[in-house]
Amino acid sequence: MTDDPLLSVRNLEKHYPITEGVLSRQVGAARAVDGISFDIAKGETVGLVGESGCGKSTAASSIIRLEEPTGGEVIFNGDRASSATTANDERSNDVTEFDDERLKAFRRDAQMIFQDPSSSFDPRQTIGGSIAEPLEVHGMNDRARRRAIVENLLEDVGLAAAEYDRYPHEFSGGQKQRIALARALVLNPDLVIADEPVSALDVSIRAEILSLIDDLQDRYGLSMLFISHDMSVIRDVCDRVAVMYLGEIVEIAPTGEIFSNPQHPYTEALLSAIPTPDPRSTREDIELKGKVPSPTNPPAGCSFHTRCHRVIQPDEYDLEQSHWRALLTFRDEVAEGTVDVEKTRQALGADAAGDGDDEGASDAAVKRQLRTNFDLPETLSDREAEGTLTEALDHLLGGEDDRAGELLSTTFTTPCEGTEPALTDRGTDHQAACFLTESEQSFREPVGVRTD
Numbered sequence: 001m002t003d004d005p006l007l008s009v010r011n012l013e014k015h016y017p018i019t020e021g022v023l024s025r026q027v028g029a030a031r032a033v034d035g036i037s038f039d040i041a042k043g044e045t046v047g048l049v050g051e052s053g054c055g056k057s058t059a060a061s062s063i064i065r066l067e068e069p070t071g072g073e074v075i076f077n078g079d080r081a082s083s084a085t086t087a088n089d090e091r092s093n094d095v096t097e098f099d100d101e102r103l104k105a106f107r108r109d110a111q112m113i114f115q116d117p118s119s120s121f122d123p124r125q126t127i128g129g130s131i132a133e134p135l136e137v138h139g140m141n142d143r144a145r146r147r148a149i150v151e152n153l154l155e156d157v158g159l160a161a162a163e164y165d166r167y168p169h170e171f172s173g174g175q176k177q178r179i180a181l182a183r184a185l186v187l188n189p190d191l192v193i194a195d196e197p198v199s200a201l202d203v204s205i206r207a208e209i210l211s212l213i214d215d216l217q218d219r220y221g222l223s224m225l226f227i228s229h230d231m232s233v234i235r236d237v238c239d240r241v242a243v244m245y246l247g248e249i250v251e252i253a254p255t256g257e258i259f260s261n262p263q264h265p266y267t268e269a270l271l272s273a274i275p276t277p278d279p280r281s282t283r284e285d286i287e288l289k290g291k292v293p294s295p296t297n298p299p300a301g302c303s304f305h306t307r308c309h310r311v312i313q314p315d316e317y318d319l320e321q322s323h324w325r326a327l328l329t330f331r332d333e334v335a336e337g338t339v340d341v342e343k344t345r346q347a348l349g350a351d352a353a354g355d356g357d358d359e360g361a362s363d364a365a366v367k368r369q370l371r372t373n374f375d376l377p378e379t380l381s382d383r384e385a386e387g388t389l390t391e392a393l394d395h396l397l398g399g400e401d402d403r404a405g406e407l408l409s410t411t412f413t414t415p416c417e418g419t420e421p422a423l424t425d426r427g428t429d430h431q432a433a434c435f436l437t438e439s440e441q442s443f444r445e446p447v448g449v450r451t452d
């Protein structure tokens with residue numbers, strides 16, 4: 001956490017109730033954001049990164065209270081006056097407790113930019129009028145002054161002052177995002193929250209808009225929360241990065257540190273998805289299998305254990321890591337009842353019939369195919385593990401799915417599903433939530449990061 005933050009997010013939660021029956025009795029909750037904490041210093045850009053559905057956009061809209069958080073604090077300008085808090089004001093600086101008047105003042109100091117700029121403009125209003133609107137809402141009645149401010153801003157974002165009187169449909173996507181930036185800056189905010197601001201743009205335009213964001217951030221001394229699913233975008237604009245998975249921050253560190261020394265396997269997988277132009281690179285692509293689990297029913301223990309390529313083996317096994325991962329995935333799918341033996345047999349039978357063989361698929365062929373489907377080898381290197389897998393396959397083919405599921409679930413367990421790892425220190429200003437220690441990590445070659 002930083003010394004003198006502009007924004008301090010503490011244990012922020014946004015849970016959506018799940019209700020049932022005519023009385024709408026609450027039976028559970030979708031934990032979209034589940035207790036995240038981070039700071040943003042003055043002039044700093046913090047990236048919030050993760051796959052779609054990890055809760056990063058909900059976190060942003062809860063911070064700015066477009067959605068009401070269900071727990072935690074958002075402290076803005078902790079020990080200094082802002083539009084929302086005067087110098088002698090003894091009221092709390094917790095945004096989650098602001099009344100309407102203070103919330104309006106806060107939203108002057110904290111602006112948001114969205115992914116699709118088109119949807120945030122009124123097609124019947126000139127772009128100049130659109131950018132000037134917040135000035136009018138916040139009490140600037142001098143029309144000429146409003147126009148002068150907006151014309152200056154248009155030039156700051158790389159457009160011409162003369163474009164004031166044009167309409168949104170006359171601009172390209174990249175130009176509209178420039179206009180959205182101008183509107184976000186018109187009230188001279190301290191903080192900008194940018195939610196996937198370049199993901200809807202052509203790749204060729206992205207670099208221009210990112211460079212503009214970087215320039216504006218310097219020129220206006222802005223603090224920024226920059227949300228993206230794309231690590232390569234984060235690398236270009238952020239000072240620090242918080243990696244989110246299933247509503248939680250699993251790693252947070254300065255950008256250079258995250259790229260050169262990732263400590264969480266999920267971060268490692270996100271980094272491996274960045275294309276590398278170097279044909280000599282030995283960096284390994286990590287394919288994360290399976291979907292992000294539902295926040296209504298997160299896995300026990302480490303929430304990443306159902307997909308983690310480094311999921312820990314208990315002491316009694318020393319299997320090839322990819323085989324261990326495959327074994328646990330097979331175990332989970334058998335337990336969920338999603339392994340369909342008959343479908344596999346029919347598919348094999350159809351192939352055999354196509355080859356003129358009407359005998360149908362043998363049990364041995366079905367078992368082999370199931371192993372192939374789950375990336376399991378013909379034989380596991382550990383004799384006992386192989387014995388259990390063979391027995392479970394026999395149960396499955398004998399129609400005893402429950403027995404197979406129970407056998408696999410009681411035999412193959414990982415320490416990662418027992419308790420939830422907490423964020424622990426991994427170096428200066430670097431925290432990660434994983435049971436693997438730094439010495440057990442053998443992460444890939446560093447991914448290039450800007451040094452300016």
Ligand code: SF4
Pocket residue numbers: 264265266302303304305306308309310311312416421433434435436
């Ligand atoms: S605790 Fe286990 S499952 Fe979670 S990230 Fe670390 S190795 Fe993977």
